[in-house]
Amino acid sequence: MFLNNTYNEFIKIAAKPRSYIGLIALSVLIGVIIFAMKADGSTYISFVTASFEQTLSFSGDIMNGNLIAFIILQMLIVHIPLLVALVTGDLISGEANMGTIRMLASKPISRTQIILSKFLAGALYTLLLTIWLGFLSLYVARWIFGTGDLMVLTSDGLIIHPESDVEWRYIYGFLTAYLSLLTVSTLSICLSAFAENSIGPIVTTMAIIILFTIIGSMDVTVFDSIKPYLFTTHMAAWRSYFEDPVPWDAINESIRILIYHNVILVAIALFQFNRKDITS
Amino acid sequence: MKKVLLFLSFLLVGNLLFAQQSQVLSALVGKLNTVKDYTVDARIVAAVPMIKIKEVNATFYFKQKDKFKVDTKGIAVLPKQGFTDLNKFIANASNYMSIESAGKVISGVNTVLVTVIPTNDNQDVILAKLWIDPKKTIIMSSQVTTKSSGLMTVNYAYSDQLKYGLPSSLVFEIDVKKFKMPKSVAANIHQTDKSSENDGKDKKGKITVHLTNYRVNKGLSDEIFK
Numbered sequence: 001m002f003l004n005n006t007y008n009e010f011i012k013i014a015a016k017p018r019s020y021i022g023l024i025a026l027s028v029l030i031g032v033i034i035f036a037m038k039a040d041g042s043t044y045i046s047f048v049t050a051s052f053e054q055t056l057s058f059s060g061d062i063m064n065g066n067l068i069a070f071i072i073l074q075m076l077i078v079h080i081p082l083l084v085a086l087v088t089g090d091l092i093s094g095e096a097n098m099g100t101i102r103m104l105a106s107k108p109i110s111r112t113q114i115i116l117s118k119f120l121a122g123a124l125y126t127l128l129l130t131i132w133l134g135f136l137s138l139y140v141a142r143w144i145f146g147t148g149d150l151m152v153l154t155s156d157g158l159i160i161h162p163e164s165d166v167e168w169r170y171i172y173g174f175l176t177a178y179l180s181l182l183t184v185s186t187l188s189i190c191l192s193a194f195a196e197n198s199i200g201p202i203v204t205t206m207a208i209i210i211l212f213t214i215i216g217s218m219d220v221t222v223f224d225s226i227k228p229y230l231f232t233t234h235m236a237a238w239r240s241y242f243e244d245p246v247p248w249d250a251i252n253e254s255i256r257i258l259i260y261h262n263v264i265l266v267a268i269a270l271f272q273f274n275r276k277d278i279t280s
Numbered sequence: 281m282k283k284v285l286l287f288l289s290f291l292l293v294g295n296l297l298f299a300q301q302s303q304v305l306s307a308l309v310g311k312l313n314t315v316k317d318y319t320v321d322a323r324i325v326a327a328v329p330m331i332k333i334k335e336v337n338a339t340f341y342f343k344q345k346d347k348f349k350v351d352t353k354g355i356a357v358l359p360k361q362g363f364t365d366l367n368k369f370i371a372n373a374s375n376y377m378s379i380e381s382a383g384k385v386i387s388g389v390n391t392v393l394v395t396v397i398p399t400n401d402n403q404d405v406i407l408a409k410l411w412i413d414p415k416k417t418i419i420m421s422s423q424v425t426t427k428s429s430g431l432m433t434v435n436y437a438y439s440d441q442l443k444y445g446l447p448s449s450l451v452f453e454i455d456v457k458k459f460k461m462p463k464s465v466a467a468n469i470h471q472t473d474k475s476s477e478n479d480g481k482d483k484k485g486k487i488t489v490h491l492t493n494y495r496v497n498k499g500l501s502d503e504i505f506k
Contacts, residue, residue, distance in 0.1 A: 054360070
């Protein structure tokens with residue numbers, strides 16, 4: 001029954017036009033970035049390498065699919081949460097708004113299973129979005145630009161990864177990026193359990209992300225103690241796989257904190273939905 | 281009359297200076313000019329501050345006078361100047377004056393120091409010092425100061441291409457100027473030590489290029505350099 005309900009929830013997501021906004025928006029955004037890089041990528045590259053070019057020259061194909069994928073991920077990972085929340089923020093509150101939540105609760109399935117199936121459907125949608133992002137940014141970019149060594153700019157300088165050393169970094173990077181987006185999905189579903197309309201949880205999710213991002217980017221000591229616990233601090237953890245050496249301890253810490261967020265948010269949503277009065 | 285004599289004496293001294301060229305350097309230029317073209321396999325090991333890169337294999341192509349191409353499958357970091365610029369500069373004796381003096385001992389070889397000074401301001405080279413093995417007529421070490429790249433020291437080693445004066449390895453020592461990383465693209469969530477970013481001082485970098493399998497004067501097409 002739980003799996004059937006999850007399937008039904010996923011069908012509901014697939015039936016909503018707004019679910020395709022994310023996929024279309026991703027396709028358009030990535031298309032625009034690829035077009036821009038194809039047209040004038042050398043300017044972007046010179047922006048990265050300008051500091052070194054007084055004494056050094058870079059030979060070889062810098063502007064390749066691997067670099068384009070990195071640029072796309074870096075640019076879009078901040079905006080994709082909105083596309084996720086647009087769909088997942090509506091999963092419970094949308095039912096409450098339309099009045100179908102009572103019918104849902106009348107099924108021979110516990111409220112806990114109802115909410116868990118919604119989380120699972122939301123996770124599947126987020127996974128689909130991440131896979132689409134990965135396919136477009138990595139494989140389409142490689143198809144257009146070719147493959148090659150990856151030049152990454154970090155605050156410690158330039159790191160050039162050999163082509164053979166890139167694939168696993170992207171696999172782990174996308175998995176960690178998925179965990180970040182899953183946290184956004186879980187947050188919006190959790191907020192959705194408290195709301196009676198669709199817009200509230202979506203806007204609140206984005207407001208929280210913006211607030212946490214601003215707190216995280218402010219160099220003020222008063223926030224230093226809370227920064228490590230904000231999930232937005234760890235949403236860029238995917239980048240760490242492209243450092244050399246890879247800071248595994250820091251990545252594991254980020255993964256742990258993101259998982260804690262997911263568990264706590266699911267628990268809050270379960271608690272709220274189980275005691276929610278849906279009769280009135 | 282005095283002014284005319286003064287002018288003539290300046291002219292004479294100037295002409296003498298222009299005519300002054302190191303015999304060792306002339307012999308070296310003659311030797312280098314016997315190389316019309318070459319292809320060589322290169323292994324590049326770069327140890328440059330703020331750049332992490334693994335060893336890269338490449339192929340270098342050279343054709344007189346100044347055609348040079350690096351062909352590599354991946355990304356290679358090389359000095360901006362140093363492969364053909366010095367040879368191109370010293371090939372034209374009218375561009376400079378050179379003075380010989382006693383050099384230092386490099387790898388057990390008593391070298392001759394040839395100081396090369398450009399004779400016009402249009403040259404990128406400000407000053408070049410070449411430590412030359414006078415017996416084998418090969419450059420053992422060079423120190424070139426340019427307007428665009430600053431000071432660059434190159435140490436040479438030779439094996440099978442001595443007769444052409446082509447090295448088997450080059451070690452470039454370069455000054456890496458202070459630079460700032462653009463924060464918008466260089467955010468690092470796990471970095472806590474802000475002092476490691478850049479201390480604002482110039483740093484030394486070293487790029488070693490191992491050259492093997494020379495194919496000299498085999499006749500390279502101009503198409504390769506396009």
